Every structure is written in structure tokens, then in C-alpha cells.
Amino acid sequence: MGDIVTMKVKEGGGPSSLKCPMLTTTNYTVWAMRIKVLLRVHKVWDVVESEPDHGEKNDMAIALIFQSIPETLNLQVGDLDTAKKVCDAIKSRHMGADRVREARLQMLMAEFDRLRMKDTDTIDDFVGKISEISSKSSALGETIEGTKLVKKFLSSLPRKKYIHIVASLEQVLDLKITSFEDIIGRLKTYEEKVAEEE
Incomplete structure (x- = not known):
């Protein structure tokens, strides 16, 4: 197909x-x-x-x-x-018609709310999942704002593994104006450094 x-x-x-x-x-x-x-x-x-x-x-x-x-x-x-x-x-x-579109949007938003990064996922894996939901939502006419993506991303990371970097980012950056891409870059850098240490 x-x-x-x-x-x-x-x-x-x-x-x-x-x-x-x-x-x-x-x-x-x-x-x-x-x-x-x-x-x-x-x-x-x-x-x-x-x-x-x-x-x-x-x-x-x-x-x-x-x-x-x-x-x-x-x-x-x-x-x-x-x-x-x-x-x-x-x-x-x-x-589909508006009702179908609304139903799909509701299902997507519920999926977005439930989404959590697994311990076995990489930052790229998790970003892919968030981005997929975001692009499907945009195609249905509902754009997920960057600040919402940033907050969702940071709050969905495994606490044991990422608590220190998340706390640092929340202290140092203004998350209302920090782009999703910037946060991803910082987390990927952190992930690589942790991998080198291990």
C-alpha cells in the first residue's frame, strides 16, 4: 500500500x-x-x-x-x-466532517496528555512521538503552541534520569519564550554526556 x-x-x-x-x-x-x-x-x-x-x-x-x-x-x-x-x-x-474532526482532535489531545517518555526511549524517540501528535493536530486545524510542547516535554521525562537537568532548565530559562527546538537540543546534549559517562 x-x-x-x-x-x-x-x-x-x-x-x-x-x-x-x-x-x-x-x-x-x-x-x-x-x-x-x-x-x-x-x-x-x-x-x-x-x-x-x-x-x-x-x-x-x-x-x-x-x-x-x-x-x-x-x-x-x-x-x-x-x-x-x-x-x-x-x-x-x-x-471527515466536523464531528469526526472534533472526535479525532479529542482523541489526539487525550493521547498527548497521557504521553510519557519510557526509560528505554531516547530523546529523539520521544520527540518523534510528540511531533507526530503535534503535526496530526495541525492537520486537523488545531496547532499546539510551543510553550505547551515545552511544558509537556519536560514534565513527561523520567524523573530519575532527568530531574537534575529539568530543574536546571526551569531555573535558568524562561520557558514561556524558550523554543521547543532549544529544549530538545539541550536535552540531547545532556543525554549524550550521560551516555559518555556511563
């Missing part, structure tokens, strides 16, 4: 290939991000955003989208005449 679609692009020289994953029932969020980049590279994203029927640009956008969706979905959206309508139809099929 995770087929890769390869596209050749010639821009001022030799060909380079861009890969976009085939849309499946479970990868809509990532697929949507990648198709947006692919359409931008081909300079046709604007027809998806504004829906003017620019002839060739619209056709190019539809062709690229159709290359990365399953045949059954091609049949469902094949009659639509603009790239925007095609994208909106795909999004509504995968994101």
Missing part, C-alpha cells in the same frame, strides 16, 4: 527525481504535506489554493495528484475539473 510514485523534473539541467508516497487510508497527513511540496516544485500549488482554472497549470496539478492516489479514489474524483476541487474532495474523505 505504501507505493512510491517517482516523478522526473528537469529544471535548468539534468533530471532529478521527486518521490511522493501513494495515499493510503492511514497516511493522509504526511501525504498532504508532500503533495503540497511536489506541487510547489512544479509551480502549480497556486491553482490548488485559489482555484482559478489556468488550463495547463490546473491540468498539471491534477495529473500529479492523480499519480499519487489509488485508482478507486481516481474514479471518485475523476469528474472534478479543478485541482482545488480534487484536493478538497480528497481532504473531506480523509478528514
Whole structure:
């Protein structure tokens, strides 16, 4: 199901290939991000955003989208005449109505609240889990603020292993303005130093 679609692009020289994953029932969020980049590279994203029927640009956008969706979905959206309508139809099929979206958001937020770093996880493992929930939430229209990510991250670390660095960071930094990336960098540095000591 995770087929890769390869596209050749010639821009001022030799060909380079861009890969976009085939849309499946479970990868809509990532697929949507990648198709947006692919359409931008081909300079046709604007027809998806504004829906003017620019002839060739619209056709190019539809062709690229159709290359990365399953045949059954091609049949469902094949009659639509603009790239925007095609994208909106795909999004509504995968994101669902408002009630479904709200239910998914509630489940994501509950998962976010329950999330704790295991003793066996690395900082990268745990950051990956938080980032995944954050990007899924953004795709559903709810952005988790950086300060909330920082607080969640620090409060979810195993106390035995990280109590000293968390206490130091809380004393030294203003967590309301410190970025999530900055905290991750500091914790990764600490994790590496502890690993060297051990």
C-alpha cells in the first residue's frame, strides 16, 4: 500500500527525481504535506489554493495528484475539473466532517496528555512521538503552541534520569519564550554526556 510514485523534473539541467508516497487510508497527513511540496516544485500549488482554472497549470496539478492516489479514489474524483476541487474532495474523505474532526482532535489531545517518555526511549524517540501528535493536530486545524510542547516535554521525562537537568532548565530559562527546538537540543546534549559517562 505504501507505493512510491517517482516523478522526473528537469529544471535548468539534468533530471532529478521527486518521490511522493501513494495515499493510503492511514497516511493522509504526511501525504498532504508532500503533495503540497511536489506541487510547489512544479509551480502549480497556486491553482490548488485559489482555484482559478489556468488550463495547463490546473491540468498539471491534477495529473500529479492523480499519480499519487489509488485508482478507486481516481474514479471518485475523476469528474472534478479543478485541482482545488480534487484536493478538497480528497481532504473531506480523509478528514471527515466536523464531528469526526472534533472526535479525532479529542482523541489526539487525550493521547498527548497521557504521553510519557519510557526509560528505554531516547530523546529523539520521544520527540518523534510528540511531533507526530503535534503535526496530526495541525492537520486537523488545531496547532499546539510551543510553550505547551515545552511544558509537556519536560514534565513527561523520567524523573530519575532527568530531574537534575529539568530543574536546571526551569531555573535558568524562561520557558514561556524558550523554543521547543532549544529544549530538545539541550536535552540531547545532556543525554549524550550521560551516555559518555556511563
